[in-house]
Amino acid sequence: MRNRSPATIALPPFPRLPVSIAVSECLAGGNVRYDGGHRSDAWPAAALAGLVQCRPICPEVGIGMGVPRPPIQLVGDTAAPRARGVADAAVDVTAALQAYVASQTSLLDAVDGYVFKARSPSCGVHDVPVRGGDDGEQEATGRGIFAAAVMRDRPNLPVEEGERLFDAAVREHFLMRVLIHAHWRKGVAGDVTAARLIAFHSGCKYLVMAHSVNAYRRLGRLLADLSGDVPAIAARYFSCLMETLAQPATRGGHANALTHLAGHLKRRLPSVQRREIAESIERYRIGDAPLSVPMGLLVRRLRESDAGDAVGQYYLWAHMVAEGRE
Ligand code: SF4
Structure with a gap:
């Protein structure tokens, strides 16, 4: 489904690949x-090739520390650690790293x-090790100063650590959120209208259901009255959406969403094929098959049956792209 418009014209077009990410x-x-x-x-750069375009940032070089440079470490209060020199604790670059985020606004505005x-x-x-005490031993763990500042400044931006992306499930979850972020930024955020918002939400239906049925209802209630300040409602909607998607969907959640999607085929397929889909969803639900098995089968049958409105669902699109199968 790469670069393909959805079958229903009401849905905003999917973003073109690759999408930009900061690295x-x-x-x-x-x-x-x-x-x-x-x-x-x-990090598994090859697994992401063609899907993402990298915009590199080095905050330590950006604040003028140079290459090579004396290393720094996190020290002190674990709730609010400082970034200080390993050899010279008088060097404290905490404030400079935090302030560097503001200088990267245009880059952060252009990534997903x-x-x-x-x-x-x-x-x-x-x-990240946080060291303390007189002996400089690790006392706790925390978050890097620049990463924490970026996440405070851009709470809806999907973030992940490079090493964790070697895990296929983590990678797919991250990529799915990146694609949805790109879809919102390019297809909705620049020109928010009530109609676009409703269309976007309708495209997200099964994706959100897979993560949380309650969140799907909550998001629907947010859009129940669009007679007021639509951009403000849209901002609340998107924050709630990205917060929901940040939690990985469970097997039960995926199985529920896939079963609802299969309902689109109720009158379009012979019972033997409907049973085949139901069995593949069940195999996935009990852990006997990967998600790609019922999802791939469902996409094939939806296409064959001309159930285009369901094929246009972002749930199928984002997972197929993230798995690198489309
Ligand atoms: S991890 Fe260190 S070297 Fe790498 S980008 Fe961040 S500050 Fe620069």
Whole structure:
């Protein structure tokens, strides 16, 4: 379904691939680490080829620390650690790294996701060592100073650590959110109208259902009255949507959404084919088959049956693209 418009003209067109994402520059092959090297091996760039276009950023170089440079580490209060020099604790670049986000506004406005280098005191998202005490031992873990500032500034932007993307399920979940973010940014956000908002929500129906049926109802209630400030409602809607999608869908959630989607084929397929779909969904639900099995079968049958409105669903599109099968 890559670069293809959905069958129903009411749905905003899908974004063209590749979509832009920000990436820690050392992951993108830039020799910007403190030791003058890079870590292009620390994320699965090849698995993302053709899907994303990288916009590299190195905040430590950006604030003028140079290459090579003395390394820094997180120290002090675990709730609000500081980025200080390893050899010279008088060097404190916390405020500079936080302020650097403001200088990257135009880049951050033009991307739909961010892949950060794991365990960096500037870029790490999870489990960055925070050292404290007199002996400088690790006391806890925290988030890199720049990554934390980006996430505060852009709460709806999908973020992930490069190393975690070697896991296919994590990669697919991240890519799905990136695609939906791109779809919103390019197809809706620039010119929000009540009709576009409703069309977008209708395209998201099964995607959101897979993640949370309650959230689907909550999002629907948000759009129940669009007689007021539509851009303000749209902003609330998108925040709630991205917050919902940030939690991975469970097997039960996917099975529920797929079963509802299969309902589009009720009167269009012979019972033997409907049973085949139901069985593949059940095999997935109990862990005997990957998600791609019922999803691929469903897409094939929906296309054959000309159930184009369902094929246009972002749920199928985003997962097929994220799996690299379309
Ligand atoms: S982890 Fe971040 S700050 Fe460190 S070299 Fe890579 S891009 Fe630069």
